[in-house]
Amino acid sequence: MSSTSATPRTSRTLAAAEGTASAPVADTAPRRLVALIGRARQAAILVVLVLLLLATELDNHRFLSSQGIKDLLLDAAILMLVAVGQAVVVITRNVDLSVGSVLGISAFAAADLLAGGANPAWAVAAAILLGAGFGLVNGLLVSFGQVPALVVTLGMLYVVRGLDSIWVGPREITSQSLPAGYTDFGHGGLGPIPYLALIAAAATVAVGYYLARYRSGREFYAIGSNAQAARLAGIGLRKRVVAAYIFAGALAGLAGALYVARFAYVDATTGGGYELTVISAVVVGGVAMTGGVGSVYGAALGALLLTSINSVLPALNVSSVWEEAIDGFLLLVAIAVDRIVAGRVTSALRERSPHHG
Amino acid sequence: MNDSTEVSRTAAGPEAVNLEAAAAAPPGSGPSAAPTAPILALDAVSVSFGAVRALRSVSLALAPGSVHALAGENGAGKSTLVKVLAGVLRPDSGRVLVDGEPTVFHGPADARGAGIAVIYQEPTVFPHLSIAENIYMGRQPRTSFGRIDRAKVRRWTADLFARLGVALDPDQPARGLSIADQQMVEIAKALSFDARVLIMDEPTAALTPAEVDRLFSVARALKAQGAAILFISHRLDEIFDLCDTVTTLRDGGWIATEPVAGLGADDLVRRMVGRDLDSLYPKQDAQIGEVALDVRRLTREGVFTDVSFQVRRGEIVALAGLVGAGRTEVARAVFGIDRRDAGSVQVDGRTLRPGSPSAAMSAGLALVPEDRRAQGLVMMHSIERNSTLTGVRGLTRGGLVSRAAERGRAADWAARLELKYGRLSDAVATLSGGNQQKVVLGKWLSTAPKVLIVDEPTRGIDVGTKAQVHRLLSQLAADGVAVLMISSDLPEVLGMADRILVMHEGRLAAELPREGATEEAVLAAATGARSASEPAAGQGGAGVAQ
Numbered sequence: 001m002s003s004t005s006a007t008p009r010t011s012r013t014l015a016a017a018e019g020t021a022s023a024p025v026a027d028t029a030p031r032r033l034v035a036l037i038g039r040a041r042q043a044a045i046l047v048v049l050v051l052l053l054l055a056t057e058l059d060n061h062r063f064l065s066s067q068g069i070k071d072l073l074l075d076a077a078i079l080m081l082v083a084v085g086q087a088v089v090v091i092t093r094n095v096d097l098s099v100g101s102v103l104g105i106s107a108f109a110a111a112d113l114l115a116g117g118a119n120p121a122w123a124v125a126a127a128i129l130l131g132a133g134f135g136l137v138n139g140l141l142v143s144f145g146q147v148p149a150l151v152v153t154l155g156m157l158y159v160v161r162g163l164d165s166i167w168v169g170p171r172e173i174t175s176q177s178l179p180a181g182y183t184d185f186g187h188g189g190l191g192p193i194p195y196l197a198l199i200a201a202a203a204t205v206a207v208g209y210y211l212a213r214y215r216s217g218r219e220f221y222a223i224g225s226n227a228q229a230a231r232l233a234g235i236g237l238r239k240r241v242v243a244a245y246i247f248a249g250a251l252a253g254l255a256g257a258l259y260v261a262r263f264a265y266v267d268a269t270t271g272g273g274y275e276l277t278v279i280s281a282v283v284v285g286g287v288a289m290t291g292g293v294g295s296v297y298g299a300a301l302g303a304l305l306l307t308s309i310n311s312v313l314p315a316l317n318v319s320s321v322w323e324e325a326i327d328g329f330l331l332l333v334a335i336a337v338d339r340i341v342a343g344r345v346t347s348a349l350r351e352r353s354p355h356h357g
Numbered sequence: 358m359n360d361s362t363e364v365s366r367t368a369a370g371p372e373a374v375n376l377e378a379a380a381a382a383p384p385g386s387g388p389s390a391a392p393t394a395p396i397l398a399l400d401a402v403s404v405s406f407g408a409v410r411a412l413r414s415v416s417l418a419l420a421p422g423s424v425h426a427l428a429g430e431n432g433a434g435k436s437t438l439v440k441v442l443a444g445v446l447r448p449d450s451g452r453v454l455v456d457g458e459p460t461v462f463h464g465p466a467d468a469r470g471a472g473i474a475v476i477y478q479e480p481t482v483f484p485h486l487s488i489a490e491n492i493y494m495g496r497q498p499r500t501s502f503g504r505i506d507r508a509k510v511r512r513w514t515a516d517l518f519a520r521l522g523v524a525l526d527p528d529q530p531a532r533g534l535s536i537a538d539q540q541m542v543e544i545a546k547a548l549s550f551d552a553r554v555l556i557m558d559e560p561t562a563a564l565t566p567a568e569v570d571r572l573f574s575v576a577r578a579l580k581a582q583g584a585a586i587l588f589i590s591h592r593l594d595e596i597f598d599l600c601d602t603v604t605t606l607r608d609g610g611w612i613a614t615e616p617v618a619g620l621g622a623d624d625l626v627r628r629m630v631g632r633d634l635d636s637l638y639p640k641q642d643a644q645i646g647e648v649a650l651d652v653r654r655l656t657r658e659g660v661f662t663d664v665s666f667q668v669r670r671g672e673i674v675a676l677a678g679l680v681g682a683g684r685t686e687v688a689r690a691v692f693g694i695d696r697r698d699a700g701s702v703q704v705d706g707r708t709l710r711p712g713s714p715s716a717a718m719s720a721g722l723a724l725v726p727e728d729r730r731a732q733g734l735v736m737m738h739s740i741e742r743n744s745t746l747t748g749v750r751g752l753t754r755g756g757l758v759s760r761a762a763e764r765g766r767a768a769d770w771a772a773r774l775e776l777k778y779g780r781l782s783d784a785v786a787t788l789s790g791g792n793q794q795k796v797v798l799g800k801w802l803s804t805a806p807k808v809l810i811v812d813e814p815t816r817g818i819d820v821g822t823k824a825q826v827h828r829l830l831s832q833l834a835a836d837g838v839a840v841l842m843i844s845s846d847l848p849e850v851l852g853m854a855d856r857i858l859v860m861h862e863g864r865l866a867a868e869l870p871r872e873g874a875t876e877e878a879v880l881a882a883a884t885g886a887r888s889a890s891e892p893a894a895g896q897g898g899a900g901v902a903q
Contacts, residue, residue, distance in 0.1 A: 213504045215497055222483050222494050229481035232445070233494050234466030292485035345533070 041286040041341075045301045049308055056312045063315045066192040074187070074262060076307035077196035078255045080300045082274070083281040084204050085251030087299035088211070089244045090282055093224040093291025094142060094149035096245060097275045099252040101160035102134045104271030106256030108164065111173040111266045120182050124257040131253020132246050134160060139245030143238040157275065168268035175264035186261025196258050203251065204300040211296065220244060224291025280327060281306050284334040306330070394457060395420050396585045397442065397473065397554045402451030404437050411437040413610045414451065419554060419585035424576065426600035426617065427589045429629055430848060434609040435589050436478060439558045442587070443475040444468030474552035478559045478589075479680070480539035484532035489514040491531050492546045517545040522571045536681050537564055544572060548579075555579060556587045561595060562679050562884075573599050591847075592880060593622050605629055626876065630848055641831045645855070646670030648706075649839035650722075650808045652691055655700035660686045661863040664700070668808065668839040673830060675854035676843045678883045682860040684843045685727055688810050692724040693717045704808055721807030725797050725814065727843070770799035775825055794826065802833070809833060812843040827853060847876050859883050 057064040082099050089096045106127040113123040134156065141152040175183055189195050211217040219240050222230045230237060260266055285302025287294030309330070310323055395418035404412040412434045419425050427435050440446040441453065444462030452459045455471045462468045468475075482491050489510045490497075497505040498513070514527035523541045525534075531542065540560060547555055555576070561569045576586055576599060588600055596603060597617060605612040605628040612628050650668040655661065661683035668674045676684045689695040691702050693714045702709045704720040717724075767781050774795040794814065801809065814830065815823040830853065834840050844850050850857055857874050859867040859882035867882035 213507075215495060215499070215503070215505060218486075218490060218497070218505070219495065221486060222490075225483035225485040226481060229483055230494075232443075232465050232475075232477070232481050234464065234469050235495055236466075292483065348533075 041338075042295075042298050042301055045285065045298070045305050049301070049305050052305075052308055052312055056315050060315045063312075068315075069192045070189065070194055072308060072311050073192075073197035074194045075311060076304045077194065077200040078259055078262065079277065079281055079303040079307055080197075080200040081203055081251050081255040081258070082248075082278045083285070083299040083303040084200075084207050084296045085248035086278050086282050087285070087287045087294065087296045088207065088220060089149075089248045090279075090287050090289060091211070091220050091224045091291060091294060092241055092244045093227070094241060094244065095153060095279070095289065096135075096138060096248045097150065097153040097279075098134060098138060098156035098160055099248060099278055100271040100274030100276075101157050101164065102131050102249055102252040102271075103256040103259065103274055104266075104269070105134075105160055105164040105167070106131045106253040107259045107266045107270050108168050108173070108256075108268075110257040111178060111260045114179055114182055114260065115173050115177040117179075120179065120185075123182075124254065127257035128250050128253040131256065132250040135246040135249020135252075136242065138249065139242030142245065143241040161272070165268045170268075172265065172267040173260075178260065178264055182261055183264045186258065186264070196262060199254075199258065200300070203254075204296055207247075208296045216240070216243075221292050224293075226292070277306065277327075278303075280331050284330055286334070286338065288338060302334075395454070396456060397471075398454040398457075399438070399441065399448075400452040400454060402438075402441055402448040402453070404434075404441060404446060404448055410609050412441070412448070412606075415606065415609075415611045416451075417604055417611075417614070419587055420602075421553070421583045421585050422580055423602060424580055424586040424588055424600045426596040426603040427587060427606065428593075428596060428603055428625055429606035429612075430846065433606040433629070435606060436558060437609075438606070439475065439477075439556055439587075439589070442468065442473060442554075442556055444473075469550065472550070472553035473556065474547035474550040474554070475556045476540075476543045476547045476558060476560045478562070480536065480543045482531040482534070482539050482542060485530060487528050487530055488525055488534075488542055489527035491542055492517065492549050496549075513549070514545070517549055520548070521545060521575060523568075537568065540564060541568065544575075548575065552584065554585045554587070558589045559591065561590055561592065562681075569595070592884060593625060593877075596625070597622070622877075641835050643671035643831075643835040644837070645672050646837060649704065650691075650841065651703040651706075652687075653701045653703075655687065655690060655702065656698050657686065657690055657695065658698050659863075661690075661860070664860075664865055666858055666865065666868075668841050670807075670837045670839050671834050672855045673834050673840040673842055673853055675850040675857045676841060676860065677845070677847070677850050677857055677879050678860035678866075680845065682883065683863040684860050685812055687860070688724060688812055688841070688843060691717075692722060692810065694724075718804065721805075723801035723804055723806035723809045725801050725809070725811040727812035727816065766803060767799075770803055774799050774829065792822070795822070795829075798826070798829065806838060808839045808841070810841045810843070813845065814842060815844075815846060815849060823849075847879060850879065851876065 053064060062068060082103060086096055086099060109130050110123045110127040113126055114120060138149075138153055138156055141147060141156075142149045145152065185195060187194070190198070211220060219230070219235045222233065222235055223237055223240055227237060256271070259270065281303040282294075282299045283289065283302070284305060285294065285298035285300065287299050287302075306327060309326055313320060313323055313326070398416070398418040400416050401414045402412055402416070403410070403414050415434070415438060417425075417427075417438070427438065429435050437446065441448050444465045444467050447462070453462060454460065460467075460471065462471070483494065486494070492514055493510050498509040500506045511527045518525055518527070518541075521541060521544065523538075523545070525538060525541065531539065534542065540562075541564075544557075544560060547557075557576075560572060564572065573595075576588070580586055588596070590596055597620075600617050602614065603617050603620065603625065604614040605625065607629060646669055648667045649670050652667070653665050655664040664683075664687050666674070676687070678684050686695060690697040693709065693712050693716060696712055702711075702717075704717075704722055707720060709720055709722070710716045714724075764781060770776075771781065776792055776795050776799070798811075798814075809830075811830065815826050827849070830840055830842065842850075842853060844853075851874055854874075855871050857867075857869040857871075857879060858865055859869065859879055861883055867878075869878055869882075
């Protein structure tokens with residue numbers, strides 16, 4: 001995100017977008033154009049987010065109170081974590097539909113250990129390990145089984161949910177059986193910033209930095225962009241794909257443990273249907289399902305935006321029946337914008353190609 | 358640049374005595390070009406794909422400080438050989454030797470580790486990543502804590518481009534690059550390895566003459582530094598210009614390895630073709646009738662421009678050109694699969710509705726696509742189901758397909774096409790490539806087309822089946838069908854076609870009559886070369902078939 005082209009000369013960049021710049025200017029304009037659009041995507045989400053929050057605040061003055069901000073960030077933190085993991089998988093041109101189920105079973109595992117008096121650190125670690133284990137199974141099936149990720153992880157969605165139901169049965173774990181310190185942590189924070197949001201932000205930045213600045217991180221993008229070229233470049237595809245799934249599973253497991261801290265309630269249905277919200281957040285955040293494009297920062301912003309919309313509606317006294325329709329609409333708009341912008345960028349770049357046709 | 362001089366292995370060692378007396382000092386080569394022990398060699402390597410033997414016991418040795426050409430027609434096994442050297446394919450038998458040591462490459466990474474860089478015929482880029490990342494993926498220079506040194510990646514890429522004389526921005530994403538620019542990226546990538554062995558599989562197909570010159574001067578510099586280079590090109594003049602030694606393959610077998618000096622173009626072509634063209638490509642004389650297909654000023658922006666031609670009944674017209682010249686795209690637009698921006702298509706004087714394959718089919722047009730797996734066949738369905746897919750209408754009774762009628766028609770076609778199969782109910786996937794191609798042909802022929810468009814009808818099928826397909830096409834023409842044949846197989850084009858249309862970069866570059874058409878003339882037009890020695894060639898180009 002911090003490249004040398006921090007001060008783009010807007011006039012030329014716009015000219016390039018319209019394809020009117022003269023050909024001999026084979027300089028850095030295309031780079032600026034692309035970098036700008038990459039960031040513009042995240043900037044656009046931020047602008048929408050800020051406008052949304054300000055508009056709501058004008059209507060309802062309690063919305064952006066310290067508690068209001070805290071609630072918003074608390075709600076977003078768990079979605080952000082899972083979306084970041086999902087983004088890594090989607091960047092390799094795969095998908096993980098099992099994250100909701102994995103979150104649910106990890107949450108119950110963590111809560112069960114806590115209720116039994118285990119050390120909270122061990123409970124969190126166990127949730128992460130459990131999630132990583134399911135991720136490993138997903139990754140092995142996808143990369144060695146030559147089965148489409150959609151099918152494998154759809155199967156895992158049901159298998160894990162089934163295991164969860166068998167194990168949990170009608171039981172539920174509530175705040176009475178959980179250590180108070182753990183749930184306090186789930187609500188506590190530095191000023192208006194909850195600990196959970198800090199954890200989510202730290203994970204996002206760490207993963208984002210890794211993907212951008214390390215050889216192995218770049219290979220995730222390479223695989224999603226063109227698997228055949230990645231193979232010829234000597235990249236170990238299976239290793240990376242398995243790693244992406246382990247990663248997504250581990251983050252879903254961590255999110256499960258934090259879910260317990262936040263809501264102090266777990267049963268066999270926890271996390272049901274969550275995978276679709278996660279994928280929406282990832283796509284709204286500009287990570288293309290076709291692989292190779294986007295960043296975890298975008299996915300995290302997408303999660304924040306989706307969460308905000310869901311908090312804004314009650315604050316504006318809009319019936320919650322609108323919630324899903326609006327989420328869906330946003331998803332379609334995001335995809336449409338991506339298509340149009342991608343087409344424009346490609347033709348703008350083609351215009352400047354020295355060979356041109 | 359990561360100085361290649363550091364790794365350069367000077368070939369002028371004490372053992373650099375002249376082992377190849379016949380090489381007799383190729384012109385312009387200094388003492389550094391003296392042959393030594395090969396860096397990379399193949400020993401009696403064989404590779405088969407199902408029933409097709411792509412390489413039969415081929416041996417090859419690449420010596421340091423020398424450029425070795427690999428010649429042969431399409432399908433001779435050149436690209437298979439490249440894949441073996443690159444570690445993409447494991448040979449069924451035979452050995453790969455690196456510095457004289459038998460070595461097994463478990464994948465492209467192993468070959469790269471042995472200092473082998475490959476420029477593939479078809480560029481393989483990461484469209485979403487920057488050009489610099491494309492070049493250094495997996496090998497980026499690093500700073501502290503293993504982080505990628507992005508400034509260095511960018512600078513090294515810029516240096517590579519400066520060396521190649523290319524004006525590309527290292528930070529631009531690879532998508533939107535023309536094929537030629539993608540090829541330059543591939544070349545830069547190969548150079549960035551400081552490779553001891555550089556393999557170039559038709560690197561020049563899409564390049565301009567100036568770019569080819571730059572590439573050659575870089576290749577000569579690498580050679581002077583002691584690298585071994587394997588060069589593949591369909592342009593014979595390039596082989597004579599750049600290479601020291603040439604190995605010829607034919608139908609997967611080794612034919613000859615000899616110094617280029619003293620060899621004539623005729624000799625080389627004879628080794629490549631090695632058989633009597635007329636007997637292999639039996640175009641019967643057919644009564645040429647009225648115009649059946651009339652394509653006028655067909656244009657699709659950015660793909661092809663102003664393409665006009667006619668095909669008459671009984672005529673086989675070949676559409677030749679390099680990969681990427683737009684031939685397949687023209688065929689798809691004619692048939693209505695792809696949209697067209699301007700122009701018209703008439704079959705028997707009736708104008709076709711654009712963008713409607715079903716209208717094209719009912720007007721009597723048939724298209725046998727290039728990629729039969731993806732486009733022509735339903736691989737998991739039976740032979741009979743596939744071969745009647747296009748003609749279901751004639752087989753229905755009360756709206757349902759009659760199985761008996763379906764089987765009857767399929768059996769009829771299987772006999773006419775000399776199909777080799779177990780049962781008609783077997784899945785098409787069980788057939789060999791050549792027989793699959795016959796099923797595709799049968800599928801379309803059962804519609805009794807007036808105009809048949811075939812795209813690379815014999816790519817990847819064995820010689821015997823090839824001849825059957827040729828006989829079949831010829832028979833169809835004799836029956837009054839107008840045939841448009843897209844082919845990259847030059848002997849096939851020259852042997853089969855009554856007329857040859859040559860495309861270059863989306864335009865018709867030449868129209869050559871059967872008599873007087875030569876490989877050189879077709880290649881010259883296809884590569885955009887304006888050769889003065891070909892007065893008969895490029896002339897018809899401007900006003901092709903008005």
